[in-house]
Amino acid sequence: MSTTTLRLPPELRDRISRLAEESGTTAHSFMLEAIAERVTSEELRREFLTEGNDRLADMLENGLGIEWADMRDYLGQRAAGRDPATPKVKRWRE
Known part of the structure; x- marks a missing residue:
């Protein structure tokens, strides 16, 4: 696994730490999960838009x-x- 440095504003870092602790996990795990959720969401959004554009093109063609x-x-x-x-x-x- 590679290492990436994130520079977080103190307020965000504190919020992450508090929520991670309340969730029973580490700040690192909390951030990894948040990033993975966002990546998945963006991938699904792009697939949705691609499918919609493809269907529109088919509709306009036929x-x-x-x-x-x-x-x-x-x-x-x-x-x-x-x-x-x-x-x-x-x-x-x-």
Whole structure:
């Protein structure tokens, strides 16, 4: 494992130390976990954006998609715990 030096403002260092102690871990472990969580979050965010951009490109290329009103109703029903039918893909441009 390589070593990296972080220069922390005293207030942040103190906050980390306090939270690490309350969590029953070391400040080092606390910071590693925080960094790992942030890296994972950013990777997922980028995957999400890439997938969305790819889907938009496909939609623009083939002119097929799901109308927003249909998707909104579908998602609302899913959020309410129901199992609605998947909305139909339609040609939205010629």
